Amino acid sequence: MNTVEIEQVSKSFGKVIAVNELSLNVPNGSIYGFIGPNGSGKTTTLRMIMNIYYPDNGMIRVLGKQVSGAASDRIGYLPEERGLYKNMKVREMLRFYGDLKNGQNIPAQVDYWLERLDLTNWADKKVQTLSKGMSQKVQFIATVVAKPELLILDEPFSGLDPVNMDVLKDAILEMQQAGTTVIFSTHDMAVAEKMCDFIFMIFKGQKVLDGTLTAIQDKYGSDTIRIRTADGRSVLSNLPGIDKINDFGRQQELRLRSGADTQAVLAEIMQRTSVEKFETVQPSLHDIFVRIAGPEAEEATHA
Amino acid sequence: MLKALKIAWREYKATVRTKGFIIGLIIAPIFMSGSGIAIKLLEDQVDTNDKRVVIIDHSNLMADYLIDLAEQRNQQAVYDQENGKKISPAYYFEKQAPATDIAAQRLALSDQIRAKELFAFLEIGPDVLHPGDDRERRRIKFHGENTAMDDLRGWLRRPVNDRLRRARLAEAGVKEALMNDLFLWINVESMGLISVDESGEVKDAESTSELESLIAPLIMMMLMFLMTMMGATPLLNSVMEEKTQRIAEVILGSVKPFHFMIGKVIGGLAVALTGAMVYITLGTIAVNRFGLEDKIPLDVLPWMFLFLTLQITMMGSAMAAAGSACNDAKDAQNLSFPVMLPSMIPIFIMFPVIKEPLSAFSTWMSLIPPFTPMLMLLRISTPMAVPVWQPWVGALGVLFFAVFSVWAGGRIFRVGILLSGTPPKLSTLVKWIGRG
Structure with missing residues (x-):
């Protein structure tokens, strides 16, 4: 069973085609990662699932119902840019958002989540007194407080420190284990690799990747060498059989040209420096992303 | 629609709970009626400095009459009868004979006004009693720095015209005793409508302001x-x-x-x-x-x-x-x-x-x-x-x-x-x- 089914959906803004004939199925209880450069159509797709935007063509079915003019109370939505009433008190505002979703037992749920995310002491403070990280956690509570069956999170981790990121990640995983389907968009490829059951990439309004991480990587084969040497990036220039070098500082990833000999590459490098680590791997999601989206994506993933 | 009401309730609370709303409730009507209140509060704030006016009376009809009338007014209207406080300026009129060079005389008086030695000067044409075709000879001109808005000019209008009418009536042979009736002004009162009250009685109309x-x-x-x-x-x-x-x-x-x-x-x-x-x-x-x-x-x-x-x-x-x-x-x-x-x-x-x-x-x-x-x-x-x-x-x-x-x-x-x-x-x- 699928929580979300998108069939041949398109959406344009004036002459700009934001999403073009997109089809996608999000299975029940999965975590589905949406990736893509800025302006590629991720947020537009999420807004169409939320029925904030109406598609020009195609059909979207969410939780078994065709989306037709009603924002569902069974969906929790965390938009990319946070929206909180700055002059309201945290608890009061969360109850308001929960009530808007017709949630059950909202006061108790609000108190549970405030406790869970370590915000109880801030419950009666005005939102404008919160730090950015705290605001983000409050926004997350507003999204989950009505116990949604589908959770849509647009960039949920952006701007969070590692501790708060873990807190939020655990909360998302806990909800998934309780049966909630999660869709989230991210520019953090490492997070997508670790958390997502399925990854969907959209580029210039078109679907370019869709599947499990393994299935996606299998398509590209083991064409990547991960290497650590004594002299780093400086000795790896002009290697035969190498198309591209990704430098991560202490470690580099080399993309092999089709048909190139791994042993010949290793022999050449060993002539130049001492090799501390050398392994042939499938390309990382980051690498795949960059290969598809090129310079635009480099910008996006390093943003 | 229930959700719309929830949004409405939040909006309502967010507005009426603020100090701004309470203060606005108090201040807004004050601002709205501000000019009316200001006029009422400031109505006593008049310039009580005495006003000296020169009269050039080409008709020889007016100057003495106005001087007498101003003196009467000064006795009654300048000081509050109860507390003796000065509430209005005194008007002092002085007669000045028309000079041969009338233009030079007017300029000299204007200069005196500019130098604040004089408030205004009034020039009464020679033919005001029986205005002829020559417009210049039948004019009454009140010269000053801001005469259009001045109370004194307003005060002058009635005595000047009363004087002229009385003189014309006298020439026509109307006796002085009849003139008071002729000049008695009766106001047209504004009244509401006659109605029937709860007991069926016809209720007289009330005056309305x-x-x-x-x-x-x-x-x-x-x-x-x-x-x-x-x-x-x-x-x-x-x-x-x-x-x-x-x-x-x-x-x-x-x-x-x-x-x-x-x-x-x-x-x-x-x-x-x-x-x-x-x-x-x-x-x-x-x-x-x-x-x-x-x-x-x-x-x-x-x-x-x-x-x-x-x-x-x-x-x-x-x-x-x-x-x-x-x-x-x-x-x-x-x-x-x-x-x-x-x-x-x-x-x-x-x-x-x-x-x-x-x-x-x-x-x-x-x-x-x-x-x-x-x-x-x-x-x-x-x-x-x-x-x-x-x-x-x-x-x-x-x-x-x-x-x-x-x-x-x-x-x-x-x-x-x-x-x-x-x-x-x-x-x-x-x-x-x-x-x-």
């Missing part, structure tokens, strides 16, 4: 305007802030855009009705205390609530729609004027309407839906009997227009609330109504 005829319509009109400012106008900035702070997108995850907008409008309406109730309650206490119950047109109150509801629905939708199209405070400022215009125009034309509430102009203007709530209320608050069908037809028209405003506002809101970077123009908003 100009102030009484004005005060009820003015209060109703100002109350409506004030409530519009309090309930509908803030929606523009409120929606714009929700848009720019991305709150709108969160809300739209739970509520349809139309319900979002309706919720905002209902919230604004609740704020306006609360304000109106506060003022009407306080006003009722005040009129009871001062025994003015019969001066208040209580039958107009249900109309006021009906028109206020329609006005806020109409204006609130327009404001919310305009707010949804704005991206920053500058956009909001640019759009607020055209959206406020339907509430401003009735203010601009209220005096002609109060004066002639049954004229074709007043009738037609009050039947144009955007102006109906304010102008129809103004007309039915006057003592004049507006035909019974007119408020009903007006209400029906404004009801249809309010429904249209909500519909059109909803379509603009739906497009505008998530669209950023497009500067709002009226033409764009019209396009959005079509696009929806």
